[in-house]
Amino acid sequence: MRVLITGGAGFIGSHLAEAYLERGDDVYIIDDLSTGSMDNIRFLQEDPRYRNKIFVHINTILNHDMMLELTGICDVVYHLAAAVGVKTILDKPLESIVTNIQGTEKVLEMCNKFKKRVLIASTSEVYGKHTHAPLVETDNIIYGPSSKFRWSYAASKLMDEFTALAHYRTNGLEVIIARLFNTVGPRQTGAYGMVIPSFVAQALKNEPITVFGDGTQTRTFTYVKEVVTALMKLMASDQAIGEVINVGGVEEISILDLAQRIIDMTGSTSTIQLIPYAEAFGKDFEDMQRRVPSTQKLEQVTGFAPDKSLDFILSKVIEYINRR
Structure with missing residues (x-):
């Protein structure tokens, strides 16, 4: 099988590419390296087993001719290319909206032209300001005002979902939407505001761990290799077509407790420093207090749901950052 991964040089995309190459498939990657690397x-390109199996194009998904060629060649498409991280959204709001909305429109246009099955990577951010748990795919959406640019990312990803579902209902395009909850693991960088690699890097240097807000906000983290397994199983499932499906982990933790657990696991002498949101991100930021997924639908559709513990995930990230 030939697999196209937009954003394939990114954190999740690279793990997905690796999994398909290990399975014996051909992998085509398009990435503009704005957040990928x-x-x-590189280790996949240099592996002699994959010399004629991986094809990398440094380009934008807005390039019509390039996307026409790649989509026509491949059997299935994973659309992972997107603006990444809170910092990127707040620093480059217009660019982020264009990337998310126009980029997804281009991918769907090409997939519809060639009738290729496509999985759209969405995000738990689309749920907005809910405080109940677990979040299920049919929950209402609750956003803050448009003056708070944090919500532009959530709104743009929700628009991607609407566009994909419209293609499914109007054109019969085989689309699958996966809402990802805080994917974590080796190769993730803290450069775009990702909390676990940032905390681990600070802890290993015995620097103060910077927690934004009061630290009572909670998250549920998902191990990247389990996310990849879920995505591959969703792509292979006819039951997933035309559906929105959560992909998330099992353990809810407050950010303050997360910082302390990382200190304990690394044997760090770091202290915890609370930084007000306004100081960290400016006036355009508003946080989500809680994000816990229901993965019941994922399990029903694929027979799989992530179950790796937070300690397991943290140990993998600590090991990776230590090595680097």
């Missing part, structure tokens, strides 16, 4: 996939 060749470091994530």
